[in-house]
Amino acid sequence: MQGWFLQSPKLLSDKHRDKAAAWQLQLTKPAGSLGRLETLAVELAAMQHKLHPHVQKVDICVFAADQGVCAEGVSAFPQSVTSQMIANFVGGGAAISVLAKSLGANLSVVNLGTVFESVSHASIFDRTIASQSGNIVKQPAMTEEQLQTALMQGKEALTRARKSGCELFIAGEMGIGNTTTTTALLVKLLHLPVTDLVGSGTGLNAKGVAHKVEVIERALARHQQAILPLDILRCLGGFELAALVGSYIAAAQAGIPVLVDGFICTTAALLACRVNPGVEAWLILAHASAEPGHKAAAQALNKVPLLDFQLRLGEASGAALAVPLLRLACDLHNNMATFAEAGVADKA
Ligand SMILES: O=C(O)c1ccc[n+]([C@@H]2O[C@H](COP(=O)([O-])O)[C@@H](O)[C@H]2O)c1
Numbered sequence: 001m002q003g004w005f006l007q008s009p010k011l012l013s014d015k016h017r018d019k020a021a022a023w024q025l026q027l028t029k030p031a032g033s034l035g036r037l038e039t040l041a042v043e044l045a046a047m048q049h050k051l052h053p054h055v056q057k058v059d060i061c062v063f064a065a066d067q068g069v070c071a072e073g074v075s076a077f078p079q080s081v082t083s084q085m086i087a088n089f090v091g092g093g094a095a096i097s098v099l100a101k102s103l104g105a106n107l108s109v110v111n112l113g114t115v116f117e118s119v120s121h122a123s124i125f126d127r128t129i130a131s132q133s134g135n136i137v138k139q140p141a142m143t144e145e146q147l148q149t150a151l152m153q154g155k156e157a158l159t160r161a162r163k164s165g166c167e168l169f170i171a172g173e174m175g176i177g178n179t180t181t182t183t184a185l186l187v188k189l190l191h192l193p194v195t196d197l198v199g200s201g202t203g204l205n206a207k208g209v210a211h212k213v214e215v216i217e218r219a220l221a222r223h224q225q226a227i228l229p230l231d232i233l234r235c236l237g238g239f240e241l242a243a244l245v246g247s248y249i250a251a252a253q254a255g256i257p258v259l260v261d262g263f264i265c266t267t268a269a270l271l272a273c274r275v276n277p278g279v280e281a282w283l284i285l286a287h288a289s290a291e292p293g294h295k296a297a298a299q300a301l302n303k304v305p306l307l308d309f310q311l312r313l314g315e316a317s318g319a320a321l322a323v324p325l326l327r328l329a330c331d332l333h334n335n336m337a338t339f340a341e342a343g344v345a346d347k348a
């Protein structure tokens with residue numbers, strides 16, 4: 001029996017892509033003059049199997065988990081911030097809380113396991129797998145069972161989003177230490193040197209980054225035998241990374257467009273595509289993270305991010321920032337007058 005994550009994603013509609021592209025040519029502007037706003041609307045039409053796409057109903061789900069590798073001192077912030085930020089997300093004070101409210105988007109958090117006490121709230125789904133993932137320099141991040149559970153939590157988040165009529169799905173993550181796990185994972189996927197991909201995460205100084213490189217090298221040496229994408233994820237990832245992967249695959253299978261956030265999310269998206277290549281067509285990269293490895297991950301996906309605002313926050317903030325662009329692309333596509341309607345002369 002194949003795992004659910006290997007089932008084919010929904011196909012985009014070539015018919016609606018062609019119709020939407022032809023519609024764009026009728027709107028009162030020189031062909032192509034709205035640049036990527038045009039191609040975005042056309043791709044959304046193909047994804048939604050509609051001539052007139054909409055992304056009003058946006059669902060944002062932040063997957064949170066603690067990382068065992070924090071014991072190696074790889075972050076500028078204490079591990080307790082993971083659970084404290086979970087409370088802040090639902091309390092309304094985090095960047096993503098403000099952005100989601102402003103966008104009228106639904107925001108939920110899935111707690112996959114933190115070392116510190118976490119609050120309970122209607123928008124927090126407590127799905128604790130363990131208090132933290134395994135320390136990747138000493139052991140695999142997850143057991144096979146934990147990996148399957150985390151992947152499934154991603155799928156379940158998507159099922160909830162779908163029930164509320166979601167037209168655009170955004171996943172985010174929160175996990176102190178997860179730029180270390182993500183960098184290790186990306187090195188394995190891309191076969192690039194650690195020093196090309198590593199960054200300061202939440203704000204390490206040069207000494208801290210040098211130590212982080214050493215920790216990542218040790219983790220890579222420990223997990224040399226991991227070759228297949230899901231094995232790399234199990235050995236070097238974390239619960240939130242696995243849930244991200246599961247959610248992206250499930251979104252593609254359900255035919256829901258995905259706006260991908262920064263470094264961690266883009267690496268998870270790349271992994272989802274390595275597991276199930278049809279996922280790629282459903283992904284829109286929202287922004288270029290300031291974390292150096294993001295560029296390589298985006299290039300490996302052969303995608304150009306919409307924005308470059310030097311963000312390096314995570315928690316879905318960069319993806320939320322790009323929602324107005326998608327909405328405006330749809331508005332223009334759906335509401336501009338045609339040359340015939342406006343009595344404007346078309347190209348000679
Ligand atoms: O997504 C990004 O581009 C990004 C870049 C740097 C840091 N982060 C966030 O910062 C945390 C991980 O950073 P660190 O330094 O603790 O590994 C984690 O909660 C991420 O959401 C996120």
Ligand SMILES: Cc1cc2nc[nH]c2cc1C
Nearest residue numbers: 077081174202313314315
């Ligand atoms: C405060 C803080 C907020 C975050 N949000 C996502 N990652 C984060 C890391 C820190 C340290």
